[in-house]
Amino acid sequence: MIADSEFAAIRWRGKDLRVEYQRIAPERSDAPLLVFLHEGLGSISMWKDFPERLCTAGGFRGLVFSRPGYGRSTPRDADETWDVDFMHRQAHEVLPAFFEAIGLQEKPWLFGHSDGGSIALLYAAEFPDRVAGLVVMAPHILVEDVTVANIELARQAYLDTDLRQKLGRYHDDVDSAFWGWNRIWLHPPFRQWNIEGELATIRCPILAIQGIDDEYGTLRQIRGIAERVPQTRLLEIPDCGHSPHRDQPETAIVATVSFVKSESSP
Template sequence: MDWSANPADKLRIDEVGLEYACHGPAPGDAPTLVLLHEGLGCVAMWRDFPAQLAARTGLGVLVYSRQGYGGSDPVTRPRPLDFQTREALEVLPAILDAAGIRQAILLGHSDGATIAAIHAGSVAGHRIRGVILEAPHFFTEPGGLASITEARAAYESGDLKQKLARYHADPDGAFLGWNDAWLDPGFATWNVAEVIDYIRVPILAIQGRQDQYGTLAQIEEIESRAYCPVDTLILDCRHEPHRECADRVLDEVAEFCSRLLRIEAADVIPA
């Protein structure tokens, strides 16, 4: 794996090529923050946030585009309704293995936060040391589904398709793969909140009060179910705190990571 901001080739996972970028120290030199993007995101849409994270935390940062997004290989539609669980249990472990990551902190946004939570609550082992969940979804909400319906109208008759085409090689695959799944009638009862019960590492949960895709009920679900330490950061913004309140999010993430590293160091000091 080419640990650089502009790798020459895609990362290949089960014959699927995934676009990726790396910042900061390689996995053999420091723990790694692994960034998992939102339902319409990709490597480029994180902008300079990964590089800023590496600079602020001193950790390595791996960011990749899931299949069907950014410059990654296209995806076959329709996506299965359990696509987030499949990403968490099948694809993400293979990526961590391929990158040689032995100590990871998962930072997921929106669908990526859900994938991070499912992985942390389902995959046994000590590789995951903490999870940062930004605007996570554990169950559907009427307001969120209404906003996803509005996004469909913006894609079909507005300029959303043109905007997404700047970032995604296959904008139809990126948008419709996400939108069709969320608006499928069978998805209305989707609920993966049970995974919270099994997370055994510290959690930082971040949410905007004006998030158009989810309410504070998602954060309250974490607080009411988690058996591990939970820090929350509620901000006056919409669905993208890491862009809308970048400095505050960087501060909180850096402090969360620093605290995890201090705990790790204390754990290995001989009595």
């Protein structure tokens, strides 16, 4: 069902990088293609079996990859710092370069979690004709106090507990993954980051999912998407934190399958 990992070569920021990716059920040539965009500390392996379960349930194809700096993709240099526009650059530069490198020509569905959800939104806003639809779980469209407070707690846990060891299972260079994400989110100018005004150019359908108990953001995030993109459906899940695919996977799968199939109908 899942093909072995492959590596795509891209050039970004003046450097040659490799991007780790896996295909799910490529033999389903006529099925919708879901591209999975991981969270700020994620990777292919950190999704575990969720992408395969979702694609099996819906009869979809899947494409899962680790952004540069994560998983088995090229790590971030130790002295490389990310700018406030790092998610914009992932959406506007890295994602198109990756798609070109693997020869992707069709319109995929983007399934993004957390930072990956924000990147999906930014891609669809910049390239409205290149995407069939979006499923975004716990995306960020602005920075909230609760987000920063919990990212500060994550920093302390990384320094003082076994969090570094646990995350090391999912990344060849765990410091690359953690500090790239943590330092920019705690960088004071990043408090002004806001993409609300950019959402209006999105033309594809959106399913926005968030746990009611999300520790990294309030429901203002997905409700703000619906206010600006009228073709948005909202799913607010009780007894669910920041990761619906781990806390309430069946709810996320059923909702996604129903959404993609209904929006794929002629």
